[in-house]
Amino acid sequence: MISADLGSQLEGFVAKLVETGRYNSKSEVLREGIRLIQEREARLALLDHALAKGIADAEAGRTNPAGDVFARLEAKYEAMGRAAK
Template sequence: MRLVQGRETRLAALDASIMRGISDADTGRTKSASDVFNRLDAKYRAMADEAENSA
């Protein structure tokens, strides 16, 4: 019984997350994948440069 309740709880949380994501997309609170990838690329290049310079 607890396994079923735990699964139901996780599914409800997943449904809520999906609905928040859909709401964000509907209201324009999203970023393009290229913007996100560019930001991550810059972040990890900076981290690599810092690690290289401190070595």
């Protein structure tokens, strides 16, 4: 069992969520908050992994010239624009 002092502002916010029927209990509000934090942390871990991979690729010389990348993207999006018409 976890007991937490949320402070008056957060405690009031949680109480209002329960009073309005948005959540059935204070525990339900806190569980939802923890789930959201877990999701955010998972997304941040994926981002950290992608950044580390990108840095490693750049350091190993596994890159493409920016002009080539931009030309490929421009051609791709121009083709998408033509297809959408």
